[in-house]
Amino acid sequence: MAVLTYREAIRAALAEELARDENVVLLGEEVAQFHGAYKVSEGLLEKFGPDRIVDTPISEAGFIGMGVGASMLGIRPVMELMFWSFYSVAFDQILNNAANVRYMSGGLINCPIVIRGPANGGTNVGATHSHTPENVLANHPGVKVIVPATARDAKGLLKSAIRDNDPCFFLENTILYGEKGEVPDTEELIPLGLADVKRTGTDLTIVTYGRCVLHSLAAAEILEKDHDISVEVVDLRTIRPLDFDTVLASVKKTHRVLIVEEQKPFASVGSQLAYMIQREAFDELDGPIHRLATIDAPAIYSPPVETEQLPNVPRVLKAALAAVA
Amino acid sequence: MSKKAVPSADPKDEAACASAGSPAAAPINALLPNEGKIELHRKMVRIRRFEERSLRAYQSKKIGGFLHLYIGQEAVAVGCCSLMGPNDHVITAYRDHAHAIAVGMDTKALMAELYGKITGCSKGKGGSMHYFAPSLNYWGGHGIVGGQIPLGTGLAYAVKYRKLKGAAMAFMGDGAVNQGAVHEAYNLAALWNLPVVFVVENNGYSMGTSQDRSSAGPGLAQRAEAYGMNWGTCFGHDVYEVRATMDKFLTLAREKNLPSVVEIDTYRYRGHSVADPDKTYRTREEIEDYRRTKDPIQVFQAALLAEGVLTEALAEQINAEAVAEAELAAEFAEASPFPSVDDIQKDVYWEVDNPSQRTSQGRLFFD
Numbered sequence: 001m002a003v004l005t006y007r008e009a010i011r012a013a014l015a016e017e018l019a020r021d022e023n024v025v026l027l028g029e030e031v032a033q034f035h036g037a038y039k040v041s042e043g044l045l046e047k048f049g050p051d052r053i054v055d056t057p058i059s060e061a062g063f064i065g066m067g068v069g070a071s072m073l074g075i076r077p078v079m080e081l082m083f084w085s086f087y088s089v090a091f092d093q094i095l096n097n098a099a100n101v102r103y104m105s106g107g108l109i110n111c112p113i114v115i116r117g118p119a120n121g122g123t124n125v126g127a128t129h130s131h132t133p134e135n136v137l138a139n140h141p142g143v144k145v146i147v148p149a150t151a152r153d154a155k156g157l158l159k160s161a162i163r164d165n166d167p168c169f170f171l172e173n174t175i176l177y178g179e180k181g182e183v184p185d186t187e188e189l190i191p192l193g194l195a196d197v198k199r200t201g202t203d204l205t206i207v208t209y210g211r212c213v214l215h216s217l218a219a220a221e222i223l224e225k226d227h228d229i230s231v232e233v234v235d236l237r238t239i240r241p242l243d244f245d246t247v248l249a250s251v252k253k254t255h256r257v258l259i260v261e262e263q264k265p266f267a268s269v270g271s272q273l274a275y276m277i278q279r280e281a282f283d284e285l286d287g288p289i290h291r292l293a294t295i296d297a298p299a300i301y302s303p304p305v306e307t308e309q310l311p312n313v314p315r316v317l318k319a320a321l322a323a324v325a
Numbered sequence: 326m327s328k329k330a331v332p333s334a335d336p337k338d339e340a341a342c343a344s345a346g347s348p349a350a351a352p353i354n355a356l357l358p359n360e361g362k363i364e365l366h367r368k369m370v371r372i373r374r375f376e377e378r379s380l381r382a383y384q385s386k387k388i389g390g391f392l393h394l395y396i397g398q399e400a401v402a403v404g405c406c407s408l409m410g411p412n413d414h415v416i417t418a419y420r421d422h423a424h425a426i427a428v429g430m431d432t433k434a435l436m437a438e439l440y441g442k443i444t445g446c447s448k449g450k451g452g453s454m455h456y457f458a459p460s461l462n463y464w465g466g467h468g469i470v471g472g473q474i475p476l477g478t479g480l481a482y483a484v485k486y487r488k489l490k491g492a493a494m495a496f497m498g499d500g501a502v503n504q505g506a507v508h509e510a511y512n513l514a515a516l517w518n519l520p521v522v523f524v525v526e527n528n529g530y531s532m533g534t535s536q537d538r539s540s541a542g543p544g545l546a547q548r549a550e551a552y553g554m555n556w557g558t559c560f561g562h563d564v565y566e567v568r569a570t571m572d573k574f575l576t577l578a579r580e581k582n583l584p585s586v587v588e589i590d591t592y593r594y595r596g597h598s599v600a601d602p603d604k605t606y607r608t609r610e611e612i613e614d615y616r617r618t619k620d621p622i623q624v625f626q627a628a629l630l631a632e633g634v635l636t637e638a639l640a641e642q643i644n645a646e647a648v649a650e651a652e653l654a655a656e657f658a659e660a661s662p663f664p665s666v667d668d669i670q671k672d673v674y675w676e677v678d679n680p681s682q683r684t685s686q687g688r689l690f691f692d
C-alpha cells in the first residue's frame with residue numbers, strides 16, 4: 001500500500017477517472033493553471049489539457065448550471081467548489097435543477113454530476129466560509145452525499161461518485177487535505193452507502209463521519225486507556241444513501257450511542273440518525289441517545305475559541321463519558 | 326404602462342446583419358416546399374387549439390396548479406424549432422407547451438401530464454411547467470425564472486465538447502433577463518464561444534410588470550454587447566421573420582461557435598397564468614389591437630393564402646383536425662389513470678430505477 005495524503009488520494013481518483021472516461025471533465029475556479037485553491041488538482045492540466053481541466057470564472061450558478069445541462073447530454077462533469085460554503089449562490093442549480101430534473105421528467109433524464117470541495121470549520125475563516133451543508137443537501141431526494149474521513153475512503157468513494165449516474169455531492173475537508181493514510185495500489189471502488197467500523201468496541205457506539213472520525217478515534221483511545229471503556233467508532237462515510245444496518249448492528253452490541261458531527265444541531269444529520277435509532281432500536285438502548293455537535297452559532301473567527309466551538313477530542317471525551325454514565 | 330417597442334436589429338457581426346429583402350424571400354423560407362410552409366401553419370394552429378382545450382379543462386377543474394398559456398406567441402416557438410437539426414437542442418421556461426408541440430411531442434401525453442396522469446410525458450410528476458422530451462432534444466420546461474439558462478449553456482457546452490455541429494436555443498422571457506444566472510450564462514457562453522442562441526421572448530410583461538418597469542437600458546438583447554456577443558431583434562408575429570432571423574444566428578452558432586442573444590417581439594393574449602385576472606396592468610384595447618393586427622396565425626394564414634400555398638378549404642380542414650386532436654388528447658387524458666402512491670418514489674434515483682445496475686448500498690429513502 002502507498003501512503004498518500006487525503007489531497008493526493010483525491011487527485012489520484014480524479015486522474016484515474018479522467019483517464020478512464022473521456023466524458024469526465026473537471027470544472028472550477030482555479031482548478032487548472034493555479035492547480036486548485038487547495039492544490040487538489042495539481043498536475044491535471046498538464047496531463048489532460050485545457051479541454052478536460054477547465055478554469056471557470058467566479059460564477060458558481062453559471063458553471064454548475066452549465067455542468068448540469070451538459071450532464072443531461074452524457075458529459076460527466078466534476079465541479080469543484082472552492083468552498084462548499086459557496087453552494088448558496090448556486091443553490092437553485094444544485095437543488096432545483098440537479099436534484100429534481102430526473103423526477104420532473106418522469107425518469108427520462110439523469111444527471112451524472114459530482115460537485116466536490118471542502119466543507120468544514122476550524123480554519124478561522126469566519127461564518128461565510130465554514131458551512132457544513134451535508135444535512136441541507138441530503139434533505140433533497142434524488143441526490144447523494146459523501147463525506148470521507150481518510151485518504152483511502154476519499155479515493156475509493158470519489159471514483160464511485162464519478163461513475164454514479166445520480167448527482168453526487170462530495171464534501172472534503174481542508175484540515176484533512178494533508179492527513180496521510182494507506183491507499184491500496186490496485187484500483188479500489190468503495191460503494192456509496194457503506195459505512196466503515198473504524199474501531200470495534202463493546203461499551204459505546206460513536207456514530208460519526210468526516211473529520212469527527214479522527215476526533216472520535218483519538219478519544220476512544222483515551223477512553224480505553226484511562227477509563228477502561230471500549231468504544232466502537234462507526235464512520236458513515238456516506239450520508240445519503242445511509243448504511244443504517246451497520247449503525248443498528250453496533251447499537252445492538254453496545255446499547256449506548258453518541259453521535260458526533262461537525263454540524264449545527266438543529267435538524268442535523270445527527271437529528272435524523274437519532275430519530276432512526278430510537279425508532280428501530282428503542283428496546284436495545286440502555287440510555288438516551290447523546291449527541292455532540294458544533295456549538296449553535298455562526299462559525300466564530302477567534303482561533304482558540306473556534307476550536308472549542310467545533311467537536312474536538314476533549315469535547316468527545318466528555319460527551320462519551322456522559323453517554324455511558 | 327403599454328408595451329415597449331423592441332429596438333431595431335443591430336447585430337455586431339456583419340454576416341448576421343446582412344438581411345436582404347422581405348423575410349419571406351430569405352432563402353430559409355423561399356426554399357421551403359409548400360408542405361413545409363403548411364406544416365408551420367398547422368403547428369401553430371395545433372398549439373392554439375391544444376391550449377384552448379387545456380384552458381377549458383382547467384376551468385372544469387381537471388388541471389391543478391398553474392397553466393401558463395402561450396396563445397399569441399405561437400410564431401416564436403414554431404419558427405425557432407422548425408430550424409432544428411439533429412444536434413440542435415431546446416430548453417425553455419414554464420410557458421413550455423408550444424415548444425413541446427413544435428419539437429414534435431405527442432399532444433395526448435402533454436394533455437395527460439396536465440391532468441396529472443401516469444400516461445403524461447413526465448408520468449404526472451412534472452405538470453404544465455415541466456415538459457421534457459430528451460429523444461426530441463427538448464430539455465424542458467423549467468419553473469424557476471432564468472434557472473434554465475445555465476442548463477441551456479451546458480447543452481451547448483456538451484455539443485461543442487463532442488465536436489458536433491449543433492446549437493442550443495435557450496428561451497426565456499423579458500422578465501428573466503434580470504436574473505443573475507442569465508448573466509452568468511451569457512458570460513460563460515461568450516468567454517468559451519459556446520454554440521448557444523439565447524432567445525428572449527419579449528411579450529412585454531413579466532406577470533403584471535411591463536418591461537419599462539423592470540429592465541434598465543435601451544433594449545434587452547443589446548445587453549449582449551457587454552459580453553461581446555452578437556445580438557438581434559425580430560418581429561415575432563411573422564413566422565417567416567422569426568425563421569429568417571434565427572437562421573442567421575443559429576448558423577453563426579453551429580458554424581463558428583458564436584453565441585448570441587435574439588430578442589423576439591411577441592405578445593400573449595391571456596393572463597400570465599390562468600389565475601391572472603389580467604385587469605390592472607394593461608388595457609383591453611392593447612390586447613385587441615394585437616389580436617386584430619398581429620395575430621401570428623392570421624398573419625401567416627393570410628401570407629400563405631396570398632402565395633397560393635394554402636386554400637380557405639385547407640385552412641378550415643387544418644383547423645378542424647387541430648380541434649379534433651385537442652379533443653382526443655383531452656379524452657385520452659380523462660380516461661388515463663393517475664399515478665399510484667407507489668409511483669411517488671419512482672424516478673427519483675437512476676439507481677433505484679435500474680436495480681440490476683445498482684452499485685451503492687444503504688438506504689436512499691427515509692420515512
Ligand SMILES: Cc1ncc(C[n+]2csc(CCOP(=O)(O)OP(=O)(O)O)c2C)c(N)n1
Nearest residue numbers: 420468469470498499500501528530531532
Ligand atoms: C426565481 C423566480 N422568481 C419568481 C417566479 C414567479 N414568476 C413566474 S413567471 C414570472 C414572470 C416572468 O416573466 P417573463 O420572464 O417575462 O416570462 P413570461 O411569463 O412573460 O413568459 C414570475 C415573476 C419564479 N417562477 N421564479
Ligand SMILES: [Mg+2]
Nearest residue numbers: 498499530531
Ligand atoms: Mg414576459
